Each structure stands twice: as structure tokens, then as C-alpha cells.
Amino acid sequence: MKRKCVVVLAIMASFLAMGLSAFAAEYPNKPINLVIQYPAGGSTDLTARALANAAKKYLGQPIICENKAGGGGTVGVALVAAKPADGYTIGIVTSSPIMAYHMGKLNFHPLSDLTPIIRWGNYLFGIVVRSDAPFKTMQEVIQYIKQNPEKLSYGSPGVGTPPHLAMEELSMVAQVKFTHIPAKGIAENNTALLGGHIDLVSDSSGWAPLVDAGKFRLVAIWSEKRSERYPQVPTVREVGYDVVSRSHLGVIGPKGMPRQVVARLHDAFRKAMEDPEYKSVMKKFDMPDFYANTEEYEKYLRKDFENIEQLIKKLGLDKK
Numbered sequence: 001m002k003r004k005c006v007v008v009l010a011i012m013a014s015f016l017a018m019g020l021s022a023f024a025a026e027y028p029n030k031p032i033n034l035v036i037q038y039p040a041g042g043s044t045d046l047t048a049r050a051l052a053n054a055a056k057k058y059l060g061q062p063i064i065c066e067n068k069a070g071g072g073g074t075v076g077v078a079l080v081a082a083k084p085a086d087g088y089t090i091g092i093v094t095s096s097p098i099m100a101y102h103m104g105k106l107n108f109h110p111l112s113d114l115t116p117i118i119r120w121g122n123y124l125f126g127i128v129v130r131s132d133a134p135f136k137t138m139q140e141v142i143q144y145i146k147q148n149p150e151k152l153s154y155g156s157p158g159v160g161t162p163p164h165l166a167m168e169e170l171s172m173v174a175q176v177k178f179t180h181i182p183a184k185g186i187a188e189n190n191t192a193l194l195g196g197h198i199d200l201v202s203d204s205s206g207w208a209p210l211v212d213a214g215k216f217r218l219v220a221i222w223s224e225k226r227s228e229r230y231p232q233v234p235t236v237r238e239v240g241y242d243v244v245s246r247s248h249l250g251v252i253g254p255k256g257m258p259r260q261v262v263a264r265l266h267d268a269f270r271k272a273m274e275d276p277e278y279k280s281v282m283k284k285f286d287m288p289d290f291y292a293n294t295e296e297y298e299k300y301l302r303k304d305f306e307n308i309e310q311l312i313k314k315l316g317l318d319k320k
Helices: 002-026 043-059 075-081 096-102 138-147 162-174 186-194 205-212 259-272 276-284 294-314
Strands: 032-036 063-067 089-093 114-122 125-130 153-156 179-182 200-204 216-221 248-254 289-292
Touching (some): 032 075, 043 063, 043 205, 043 259, 075 089, 075 114, 096 162, 114 294, 125 138, 125 186, 125 205, 153 186, 162 179, 162 200, 162 294, 186 200, 186 205, 205 216, 248 259, 259 294
Parallel strands (some): 032 089, 153 179
Antiparallel strands (some): 114 248, 114 289
């Protein structure tokens, strides 16, 4: 009896494997949904759409981009995590879900509940003020806030996002206090800054067109080195505060995706990274390519998880 059960299970496993192989072989045979976790018009949205537009040529199916903003970039990722692992709903992801997890704000695990596919880029994060602001440099911003505690407000893409935590770390190191006004993304932040509702924005480079137009002034960037596009702008570290903010850009899917499907998506997005139009959009926002294959990306995410956990504890924002 036991032997019969083993044989039956072996046969079932064989049929299941054949079914998965057949499914993977014909994948994709319908449009793929790509969830973008920030609003339309920002650097994440526009670069991701350019990548998707290039990748569809190698998949033979449309990639439908859908913006699902909220929760500091976690709502869209949560939606992907809840979908079937068939490769027809995938999403863009940053470091934000890992940060939110360590702050106790997620109902899914940012590693075990997702399937990494490819890492494709990095952000440029910076601090901007209006061009008519009374402070011209980051040093003047710090000097003003020290003399006027809590009198300056700043916008970020949400609680627990890299630009928010960077400002929190700067506040701790510089011993100052800013007022945080979280938003859903850079478009909302730009509008608030233009309207005088906030004094600064700490966010990704969706502010670049307004800096170039002379409406905003970029006073510092959060990178380890200066931006090629704005070489005259110092890093926060150069200003005198050892704070660096970084975040990856990747493509993920729900946990349990077949390896053949992951490989098909990886290869399409890897080829898409060579597309001239995609490269042009990345250059517009001064966002560098940063390729990592599926295995490398998974290792990076685990290391990022550990580093962010340490940062959250350092800032006293960890879940109790």
C-alpha cells in the first residue's frame, strides 16, 4: 500500500512538472501587468514605463503599467505579493517595503513573500528648495533650522522611504528638528513646494526638470559622490554630515514563480536596459543603470534587509 502511494505521488509530481514546463514554454500568451508603486509622472514611473516599453518587444506581449501609490511605496508591492505566481502580475520595487517592514508597517514579508527577477537601476536622491528661498546652500538650511527649531517643513515620498529616513538621520546627526509632511510621490511634493506649503523636498530626481527650469534649487544630494549632471552640488557628507541614502530599483513578482518564467522576464528586461529610449529617460533623471541578475539581486536584497534593520534601530523607529 505504501509503495502504491509513493508511485502515485511520483506520477502526480511528474504530471505537475510537465504542466509547469508546458506553461513556462508558452509564457507569455497574454498581456503582463506591471504595478508601479508611485504616482504617474515621477522618476520611478517614467523610467519604469520606458523599461517596460522596451521589454515588451522581447516578450511578444504588451506590458500594461498600473500606478498603485500609497503607503510610502508599499501598497503596490503588497498588491503584487497577493497575486497568483503566474508571471502575469509583476511590479517595480525599491528599498521602501524593507524599511516599512522593520518599522512594523507591513502585513507581508519583503523577502519571503516576493520573487526577485532583476535589479535595473539606482535613484538619485536630493534636497531641493524653491529658487526664491532665503537659504542658498545646505549649510544655510542647517543654520536656519538651528536658529528656528521645527520652523522648516519638508516633503518626502512617504513614511519609511529612503529620503524620509535620510532626513531623520540628518536630524539626529545635526541635532536639529524638521517637520515631516509625507506625500504619495514626487509630483505631489513638487506641487506642495511650488505652492509654498512646504519649505524643502527630500525625494528622488523627479525634481530635476524644475531645477533645470530655475524654479527649484538643488542644495545637496544624498549620494556617496556628486552627480554628473549637477557637479556643483555637494553631497550631504561633503556638507559635514555623514549621511548617505540609497535605494535600488528592481522587478519582482509573487513568491513561488516558476524559474523558467522568471528567466524569461529577466532576459527581456536585461535586453530592455540597452534600449536607447530607456537610456535617454534614465539620463534625464540622472539615474544610473545598476544591473544584477536574479541570483545577485536576491543576495543584495538579503544584505539590504540587514543594513536597513540596523538603520531603523539606530533611529529608534523599529517595531517594538
